[in-house]
Amino acid sequence: xxxxxxxxxxxxxxxxxxxxxxxxxxxxxxxxxxxxxxxxxxxxxxxxxxxxxxxxxxxxxxxxxxxxxxxxxxxxxxxxxxxxxxxxxxxxxxxxxxxxxxxxxxx
Amino acid sequence: xxxxxxxxxxxxxxxxxxxxxxxxxxxxxxxxxxxxxxxxxxxxxxxxxxxxxxxxxxxxxxxxxxxxxxxxxxxxxxxxxxxxxxxxxxxxxxxxxxxxxxxxxxxxxxxxxxxxxxxxxxxxx
Numbered sequence: 001x002x003x004x005x006x007x008x009x010x011x012x013x014x015x016x017x018x019x020x021x022x023x024x025x026x027x028x029x030x031x032x033x034x035x036x037x038x039x040x041x042x043x044x045x046x047x048x049x050x051x052x053x054x055x056x057x058x059x060x061x062x063x064x065x066x067x068x069x070x071x072x073x074x075x076x077x078x079x080x081x082x083x084x085x086x087x088x089x090x091x092x093x094x095x096x097x098x099x100x101x102x103x104x105x106x107x
Numbered sequence: 108x109x110x111x112x113x114x115x116x117x118x119x120x121x122x123x124x125x126x127x128x129x130x131x132x133x134x135x136x137x138x139x140x141x142x143x144x145x146x147x148x149x150x151x152x153x154x155x156x157x158x159x160x161x162x163x164x165x166x167x168x169x170x171x172x173x174x175x176x177x178x179x180x181x182x183x184x185x186x187x188x189x190x191x192x193x194x195x196x197x198x199x200x201x202x203x204x205x206x207x208x209x210x211x212x213x214x215x216x217x218x219x220x221x222x223x224x225x226x227x228x229x230x231x232x
Binding site (some may be wrong): 001031032034036038042043044045046049050055087089091092093094095096097098099100101 | 142151152153154157166168169202211212213214215217218219220222223224225
């Protein structure tokens with residue numbers, strides 16, 4: 001099983017500031033890495049796939065980078081609607097795995 | 108538009124069974140692999156199982172292997188999860204999610220672009 005480790009667990013950011021979230025895989029997942037946003041009571045929403053491609057309707061302030069084992073999700077200027085939990089997911093292996101999540105909260 | 112609607116959740120005693128359904132619409136269901144993913148209350152996401160577009164390949168998380176069975180009816184555009192020998196630790200919101208088109212159930216394209224709203228399963232005596 002590929003273990004996905006996200007850091008930090010909680011990120012306190014002021015609106016308008018930049019947020020940087022990290023995700024590390026226990027072995028290479030190439031670029032088969034996705035990021036999801038989840039708000040309370042809602043299903044996850046795809047934000048990034050292929051490590052760096054924004055999903056349909058995702059604002060340009062979201063960007064993803066990395067390959068292999070180290071990945072980053074950046075949100076350039078946090079808006080109120082961006083405060084949520086973000087999960088990374090690898091789909092390089094038949095046993096898909098998620099990271100534990102990073103909660104982005106208002107500072 | 109793509110819609111995934113889960114049903115079948117509820118309260119069940121440990122050791123009993125439950126079958127979840129996921130009705131799909133708005134896309135060519137028979138062309139895509141499909142996943143079940145769950146989330147225990149207040150916890151993160153846990154992948155449960157995947158089935159290939161034609162039902163020929165199925166994979167399971169170790170935590171459910173031997174107890175859960177994923178299946179699909181492409182004529183009815185419906186995905187299923189048969190859950191047997193339920194345990195309290197199976198308590199969770201269960202989401203169905205679309206995978207990639209044809210081919211393998213992992214690798215490029217096999218992210219989960221569309222999700223249902225989930226159905227809640229509570230295992231309790």
